[in-house]
Amino acid sequence: MPEQAAVVRDYHRRTSHTLQAYARGPEALDWSEQPDPIRRFDGAVCIELPLLDQSTPSPSLAELFVPGSVAAAPLCLENLAALLELSLGISAWKAYMGDRWALRCNPSSGNLHPTEGYVVAAGISGLADGVYHYRPDTHLLEQRSRIDFGDGGPRLIIGLSSITWREGWKYGERAFRYCQLDCGHAIGAFAYASASLGWRINLLDHHSSADVAALLGLDQAGSFADAEAEIPELLLEISPYPSTADIPACWFERATQSAWQGQANRIDPHPYGSWPLIDQIALASAKAETTPMAPALTATPRLLPPVDIATHKLIRQRRSAQHFDPRVLLPLDDFLRMLDAVLWRPGLPPWPANSDLPHTHLVLFVHRIAGLRQGLYALPRSDKGLKLMQQQLREQFLWQKTELAPELLPLYLLVHADSRNAARTLSCMQPIAGDAAFAVAMLGEFDEMIDRDAYAYRQLFIEAGVIGQALYLEAEAVGYRGTGIGCYFDPSVHETLGLTDTTLQSMYHFTVGMPLVDDRIETLPAYAHIERRT
Template sequence: MNDSAEADLQCVLAYHERTKHRLERYAAGPETLDWSAQPDPFRTFAGAERILLPLLADGLTTPYSDLHLPGAVAPHAMTLDTVALLLELSLALSAWKEYGPDRWSLRCNPSSGNLHPTEGYLVCENVQGLADGVYHYLSRDHALERRARPGDDIVSGPPRLLIGLSSIHWREAWKYGERAFRYCQLDTGHAIGALRYSAAALGWGLRQVDTASYAAVAGLLGLDRSADFSGAEPEEAELLLEVIVDSAEPPALPAFADLDWTGKANVLDPHPMYHWPVIDQVAEASRSPGEKIPARPPTDYPLRSGLPAVAAATVIRQRRSAQRFDRHFELAGEAFYALLDALLARPCAPWDAWNFAPALHPVLFIHRVEGLAPGLYALPRSATGERKLRAALRQDFAWSRPEGCPEHLPLFQLAEGGCGPAARTIACHQAIAADSAFALGMLAEFEDTLNAAPWRYRQLYWEAGLLGQALYLEAEARGLRGTGIGCYFDDAFHELLGLSGKAFQSLYHFTVGSPLDDPRITTEAPYARTRT
C-alpha cells in the first residue's frame, strides 16, 4: 500500500470510529433542528429543458416471482416509455402522506430519515423517443431535466442507457451530523437495489461500471461543473450502472463531443446552521479509482420457489418503513426462511448487479418465529465469511443448525434465550427492534476489505443497502413490513458477540414484523395533484 492509500485508510478508519454511537454518547450531530427549515428534498436545474414522463406502472403485469428467475421476463424494447417505467419503479415517488398540517412524500427507494440524499442521472444514446444526452431525474414531477446535449455528429447504433447516482451529503447531515456519510452510502445501496428490481421487471439486466473512477463519473454527469452549483449544495459522484438488454460486452463510456450544458442547481438550504468537515474528508478518502473487479465466485443455490403471486409493480410501490409492530405476532417459519433465502448471492435480482463476493453477514435476534427458539442466530453468506465469523465471535457460541432449516440456507443458532431487551437497547432503545418478529445487524468483513482497498468503505455500505432492499420487498410481498435502523450502538453490538478489533464491524440494522398502521395518517397517490 502506497503512502496515499495508507493515508486514505487511516482517514476512513478514523471517521468510522468517531461516528459510532455509544451507550454513553451519540455521534456528533446538530444540537437542535428546525423542521420548518428542512432542506428542499428535490433538486432542480433552472434553465434545463424538462421532459414530463408518462406514468405506466399500473399496466405492467410482471409477477414479483419472475424477478428472481433468470430469463423469465422477455426484454422490453428500450424506449422513452420503458425508461419512464424503469424510473417510476425505482426512484420515483410512491405516495404522499399527510398528518394534520404536515405533508411529505415517500419514494420507491427508501432513505434514512426520509431525507433522500440520492440523485439520479441518465446518460443515453439512441433511445427511441429520447434525444441523446445527459439528464437529471426529478422525482417530484417524474420528469427528466436535460443537462447536456451533444453536438450534431450523432452516431447510430443500438440503444444504450447508463444511470449515474450521486449524494447530496447536506440532506442527511442537516439531521444526523457526522454520521450522515454512512447513511448516504446506505441510501446508495438501496437505490442500486431499487433500480435492479425495476430493470428485472422489464426483462433487463443491470451492471456496475466498475472501471469508471470517481472523476470519470463526476465528469460524465456534470457534477464537477462548479459554476452550475455555485451557491448550491454540491453532489458527490457515487457510481455508474449500465442497463443491459442483451449480454454483449459493454463498450467504453460515452464520449460525447462538444456537449452543451444547461441548468443551474437550486439551493436546498439557504441558511445551514452547521458544517461537518469530516464528511468531506472521508468522501475524498473513499473515492473509487476505477478498477475492474474479478467475477464473483459462482454459487449453486437452488432456484427460488414458492414466491407470492403478486405483481412486481404493486410490491415495489407499496414498500414502506414500519413505525410500530404487533409484538404478539408470530412469523411463520416458511416465510422467515424465504426472507433469508432472498439474501443469498444468486445470479438473479438484485445480486447479479453486485460485482463483489459477499462481505456482509447478518446476525439475527429471533423473537417470535414459528419453529425457532428465541435467541441469537448467524447467516454467513459465504464459506469464507463463516470461517472468519467462527474465528472472531465468542467461542462458546453453539453454531448449531436449526431443525427444519432448508439445507442450502447457512443459518446457525449461536445462543438460545430471549433477546428482546438486548435488541432494543442496541438499536438506540427503539421498540421496533424488540416488537418485531426478528431484527438483525449486518457484520462486514471490515479490516480485510479496507486494507486491500480503502475506497471500498462505500461499497460495504452499498452491499448493506442491497440487503436491506431485498428484505423490504420480500417482507412487502408477504404482507409484512421492514424497517432499516441506522441508529444503533456499534460497539455494544460487537461486545455482545465477543468481537474485538476491526475484523468485523456492524454497518446496518434491520427489523421485520407485522406492522401497526396509524389511522391518523392519510395516504395520497404520488402524482394525484399534478397529473390527470
C-alpha cells in the same frame, strides 16, 4: 493508500454511537427548515415522462427469479420512464394535520433522500443522446447536456450521486454512512424494477469518482455555484441485452468538452452548522479506476419460491414501519424466504449481474418466529464468511445448523436466549428492534476490504443497503413490514457478539415485524397532479 485507510478507520471510530455519547450531530432541529428534498436544475430543458398505466399487467415477484419468464421490453423512452418511476419515483403522499410529505420507491434514512439519479442516454428511441437529471416530484427529465455518444446500439447508463447535506442536516458527522446505505437501497430498487421489465443490470463501479463526476456533469462548478455539491457515487448499465461493452473513453471526453445547462437549486438556504469530517471521508473513500468485473455466468435458483404478488404493486406499497405489534408471530416459511432472498445470486434481484462476492454477513436476533426458538442466529453469506464469523464471534456460541431451514440455507443457532432487550438496547434504545419478529445486525469484512481499497468503505455500506432492500420487499410481499436502523451502539454490538477487533464491523441494522399503522395519517396518490400524462 494507507493514509486513506487511516482516514476511513478514524471516521468510522469517530462516528460510532456509544452508550456514553452519540456521534457529533446538530443540537436541535427545526423541521420547518428541512432541506428541499428535490434537486432542480433551473433553466434546463424538461422532458415530461409518461406514467405507468395502473392497469398494465405486471410480472409477479416469483417470475423475476425464473430466467426467461419476463420478456425483455424495448429500450425506449416509455420503458425508461417506467424504470425510473419504479426505482426512484414517488410511491405515495402522506398527510397529517396540515403536513404533507412524499414516500418514494427507494427508501432513505429519515426520508431525507440524498441520492440523486441521472440518465446517460445513447440511441434510446424517443430521447436525444445526452445526460439528464431525474426529477421524481414531477416525473420528468432535465436535460443537462446534449451529447452525441456515437452510432453504437442503444445504451442506458444510470448514474447515482449523493447530496450529503440532506443527511448531515439531521445526523451530523454520521450522515455519510446513511448516504452510502441509501445508495445501496437505490441499486436494489433498480434491480427489481429492471427485472420487472426483463432487463439486466450491471455495476460499473470500476470507473473512478472523477470520471463519474465528469460524465454526469457534477464537476461543472458553474452549475453548482450557489448550491450544495453532489458527490459522485457510481454508474449502472441497464439493458435488455445479454452483455454490453464498457463505456467508451471518448464519452467522458465528450462530456468534459460539452456545454451544460441548468442551475442547481440550493436545498438549504440557511444551513445550521457544517460537518467537515463528511468532506474528508468522501475524499478519502473516492474511487480510483480499477479493472472491470465480469458478469457471473449463472446464478443459483431461489431455495424457496417468492410469493405470487404483482411486482409493480409490491414496489409501490413498500413502506418503512414505525411501530410493530409485539404479539404477532412470523410464519417460519416466510422468515426462511426472507433469508433466502438476501443470499448472493448475481443477476437476480437485488444483485447486479457482476456484483462482487459477498462481504457482509448477518447476525439475527430472533424474537417471534413460529416454530423457531428465540435466540441469536448467524447467516454467513459465503464459506469465507462462515469461517470468519466462527473465528471472530464469541467462543461459547454453539454454531448448530438449523434443521428447520433448507440444507443450502446457512442458518446457524448461536445461543438460545430472549434477545428482545438486547436488540432494543443495541439499536439506540428503539422499541421497534425488540417488538419486531426479528432484528438483524449486518457485519462487514472491514479490515481486509479497507486495506485493499478505501473505496471499499462505501461498498460495504452499499452491500448492506442492497440486503436491506431485499428484506423490505420480501417482508412486504407476505404482509409484514421492515425498517432500516442506522442508529445503533457500535462498540456495544461488538461486545455482545464477542468481536475484539475490526476484522468484522457492524454496518447496518434492520428489523421485520407486523406493522401497527396509524390510521390518522392519510395516504394520497403519488402523481394525481399529472395522472393524465401518457
